[in-house]
Amino acid sequence: MDNRPIGVFDSGLGGLSTVRAMKKLLPNEDIIYFGDTGRVPYGTRSNETVETYAAQDIKFLKSFSCKMIVAACGTVSTAASNVLEMTGLPTTGITKPSARAAVNATKNKIIGVMGTSATINSGAFDDEIKAYDSDIKVVSASCPLLVSLVESNWIDIDDEVTNAAVKRYIEPIINAGADTIILGCTHFPILAPIIQKVAGNGVTLIDTGLEEARYVKEALSANGIENDAEHKGAQRFFVSDKTQNFCDVARVLLGEDISDSCEFIDIFKVI
Numbered sequence: 001m002d003n004r005p006i007g008v009f010d011s012g013l014g015g016l017s018t019v020r021a022m023k024k025l026l027p028n029e030d031i032i033y034f035g036d037t038g039r040v041p042y043g044t045r046s047n048e049t050v051e052t053y054a055a056q057d058i059k060f061l062k063s064f065s066c067k068m069i070v071a072a073c074g075t076v077s078t079a080a081s082n083v084l085e086m087t088g089l090p091t092t093g094i095t096k097p098s099a100r101a102a103v104n105a106t107k108n109k110i111i112g113v114m115g116t117s118a119t120i121n122s123g124a125f126d127d128e129i130k131a132y133d134s135d136i137k138v139v140s141a142s143c144p145l146l147v148s149l150v151e152s153n154w155i156d157i158d159d160e161v162t163n164a165a166v167k168r169y170i171e172p173i174i175n176a177g178a179d180t181i182i183l184g185c186t187h188f189p190i191l192a193p194i195i196q197k198v199a200g201n202g203v204t205l206i207d208t209g210l211e212e213a214r215y216v217k218e219a220l221s222a223n224g225i226e227n228d229a230e231h232k233g234a235q236r237f238f239v240s241d242k243t244q245n246f247c248d249v250a251r252v253l254l255g256e257d258i259s260d261s262c263e264f265i266d267i268f269k270v271i
C-alpha cells in the first residue's frame with residue numbers, strides 16, 4: 001500500500017480527460033494536477049522547449065512526493081518522452097496505452113491519429129502502432145487549432161466553428177477509410193461528441209484519457225503501490241494562469257465545481 005498522490009500534468013486543461021477516467025477507475029487515489037495554462041499550447045513549440053517545460057512541470061509535481069508521474073499530454077508523451085524516462089518513478093504518457101487500444105480495435109487495419117503538430121511530426125504513434133503490427137496503415141492529421149478551441153470552452157456539440165474545424169482536419173483520415181481514430185492529444189476526448197458526429201458512428205474513437213487511466217491502474221498494481229481501498233481519493237489542481245476558465249471546463253467535464261481545490265501557482269517561482 002502507498003498513500004502518496006499521483007502527479008498528473010498537461011499544458012492546460014486537456015489532461016482533465018485523464019483525471020475524469022482516473023476518478024472512475026482509481027477512486028482511492030489522491031491526484032495532484034498541474035495544468036500549465038500560462039504557457040499553453042505546447043504542441044506548436046520545439047521539442048527542446050517542450051522538454052524544458054515538461055521537466056519543470058515534473059519538478060513541481062515531485063515536490064508533493066508523488067509515487068507516479070502521468071503525462072496527460074500527447075505532446076510531452078511523444079515529443080519529450082525522454083524527460084519522462086528520467087523521473088526515477090513509475091511513469092506513463094498516452095502513446096503506448098492508446099496505440100495498444102487502437103491496434104486491438106481496428107478491423108480494417110487503417111488507424112487515424114489526430115494530434116498537435118509536435119506529436120504528428122514526432123512520428124511516435126506510427127512507430128508504436130507499427131511495433132504492434134507492421135501491416136497497419138497510419139493516417140495522421142495535425143490539428144493545432146482544436147487545442148485553442150477547447151481552452152476557449154468552445155466544446156458544445158453544436159458549436160459551428162469547432163464542427164467546421166474538426167471536419168476540415170479529419171477529412172484525410174475519413175477519406176483514407178480509417179475505422180479507428182486515436183484522439184492523440186488529451187484535449188481531444190473533450191471534443192469526442194463532435195468528432196464522433198463528423199466521423200460517423202462506424203468509427204471507433206480511442207479516448208486517450210481513458211486508455212491512460214487504465215494503464216495507470218495496471219502500473220500501480222504491478223508496482224504494488226495502490227492506495228488503501230478504504231481511502232476516498234481527493235484531487236488538488238494547480239494552474240499557471242487564471243483559474244476561472246479551467247474551473248468552467250472542469251465543471252462540464254468532471255461534473256463538479258473544483259474552484260475550492262484549484263489554485264494559481266507562479267511556475268517560475270516554484271521551479
Ligand code: DGL
Nearest residue numbers: 014041042043074075186
Ligand atoms: N493536451 C496537450 C496534448 O495532449 C495539448 C497540446 C498543446 O498544448 O498544444 O498534446
